Amino acid sequence: MKHQVKQTIIFLAALTIAVLMAGCSSSSDNQTTDENQKPTGKDNLVVHFIDVGQADSILAQLPGGQNILIDAGNNADADLIVNYLRRQGVNQLDHVIGTHPHEDHIGGLDAVIETFDTGKVYLPRVSHNTKTYEDVLLAIKNKGLKVTEAKTGDELDAVSGVDAVFLAPGKSGYDGLNNYSAVLKLTYGSTSFLFTGDAEAESEEEMLLSSWQNPGADVLKVGHHGSHSSTTEAFLNAVSPGYAIISVGKDNDYGHPHTETLAKLAAAGVQVFRTGQQGTIVATSNGESITFNKKGSPVQERAPDTSGDEAKEPANVSASSSVEIIDIDLGSEIVTVKNTGSEPVDLSGWKLVSQKGDQVFNFPAGTAIASGETLKITSGPNAQDGSNSLVWTGKNIWNNQGDPGMLYDSAGKEVSGFPR
Numbered sequence: 001m002k003h004q005v006k007q008t009i010i011f012l013a014a015l016t017i018a019v020l021m022a023g024c025s026s027s028s029d030n031q032t033t034d035e036n037q038k039p040t041g042k043d044n045l046v047v048h049f050i051d052v053g054q055a056d057s058i059l060a061q062l063p064g065g066q067n068i069l070i071d072a073g074n075n076a077d078a079d080l081i082v083n084y085l086r087r088q089g090v091n092q093l094d095h096v097i098g099t100h101p102h103e104d105h106i107g108g109l110d111a112v113i114e115t116f117d118t119g120k121v122y123l124p125r126v127s128h129n130t131k132t133y134e135d136v137l138l139a140i141k142n143k144g145l146k147v148t149e150a151k152t153g154d155e156l157d158a159v160s161g162v163d164a165v166f167l168a169p170g171k172s173g174y175d176g177l178n179n180y181s182a183v184l185k186l187t188y189g190s191t192s193f194l195f196t197g198d199a200e201a202e203s204e205e206e207m208l209l210s211s212w213q214n215p216g217a218d219v220l221k222v223g224h225h226g227s228h229s230s231t232t233e234a235f236l237n238a239v240s241p242g243y244a245i246i247s248v249g250k251d252n253d254y255g256h257p258h259t260e261t262l263a264k265l266a267a268a269g270v271q272v273f274r275t276g277q278q279g280t281i282v283a284t285s286n287g288e289s290i291t292f293n294k295k296g297s298p299v300q301e302r303a304p305d306t307s308g309d310e311a312k313e314p315a316n317v318s319a320s321s322s323v324e325i326i327d328i329d330l331g332s333e334i335v336t337v338k339n340t341g342s343e344p345v346d347l348s349g350w351k352l353v354s355q356k357g358d359q360v361f362n363f364p365a366g367t368a369i370a371s372g373e374t375l376k377i378t379s380g381p382n383a384q385d386g387s388n389s390l391v392w393t394g395k396n397i398w399n400n401q402g403d404p405g406m407l408y409d410s411a412g413k414e415v416s417g418f419p420r
């Protein structure tokens with residue numbers, strides 16, 4: 001985020017601005033460390049996607065005991081992250097990666113580096129002149145550490161128990177700071193994780209063009225908090241994940257994750273986890289399979305047949321009944337549909353009908369609506385495509401004198417009507 005900040009001052013200059021550092025955030029050492037200690041199973045890779053709101057912070061505890069930290073949330077998340085790491089029994093961070101200099105990724109890195117024994121620190125080669133980034137560079141310097149450049153093809157130094165290689169960045173100049181994101185692929189046995197930071201389409205395309213590296217992974221940390229600027233269809237096809245983690249704040253200002261991204265994940269049949277809804281997500285790999293501490297949301301909720309499931313409510317009712325038309329603004333030609341349930345719902349093949357004119361809007365394949373989210377279907381001259389809105393048509397649909405709307409699922413079953 002904070003795209004407005006210009007990246008002007010060179011890397012070395014930032015190191016010298018020590019006089020500005022009076023407010024350098026440092027975390028106190030008075031937290032208890034014995035609470036809920038969970039040593040890593042020696043044979044497991046345990047990856048924690050820490051809930052830091054609209055930001056990223058990921059801890060990977062490697063089989064054999066090394067720790068990797070990828071990003072450290074916003075400045076305000078420093079204590080939360082330090083305490084979380086302590087609760088996991090972390091004493092040292094062998095590898096610390098700042099994917100790129102935006103605050104929502106490196107905000108708490110200074111505190112983390114000051115607090116824990118730190119091995120290598122990896123950053124992409126790009127300059128950025130914010131105080132937050134300068135704090136990080138100063139913390140590295142004060143600890144007697146050096147920055148190791150994160151770049152395509154380089155492996156983490158002396159990493160043990162896993163393969164860990166950077167797939168990006170691969171060149172020295174990009175449009176926008178997000179595309180400088182250090183992208184790490186971790187492979188343990190036959191399982192793999194891809195951590196993309198905020199890499200966007202430009203970086204994704206570059207990773208696909210590379211002839212030697214394979215971005216394929218079981219678990220994808222979705223780029224840029226689920227923004228439509230990342231997760232191109234080509235990239236998603238190449239990664240072909242079974243699981244996707246979106247690190248995102250609930251009700252954030254950016255509309256993340258964008259509907260388009262959720263729709264692509266839905267169409268690809270990927271199980272999606274969202275920190276904003278589910279809190280911290282922990283994935284455990286034994287080298288052959290991966291388990292999660294939370295239930296993933298199969299975005300494509302297929303209504304199972306009812307055989308042998310008599311005790312439950314009929315599944316086709318429970319799956320779709322959580323979606324409602326909550327408003328039809330006849331004058332502005334905006335219909336608002338909301339998912340009031342706890343699971344995402346796939347709207348592929350659903351229909352919205354304007355009763356007066358008997359006009360039908362067919363939801364495009366891959367349209368999904370996440371738990372708690374709304375989707376607007378717009379028509380008329382002001383119809384607008386957006387992160388949470390779809391265009392029906394440029395023509396006026398709704399009769400301003402009164403016009404009930406009906407919503408039908410893909411089986412043709414009536415789901416909701418407005419007004420009630």
Ligand SMILES: [Zn+2]
Nearest residue numbers: 001104198224
């Ligand atoms: Zn970000």
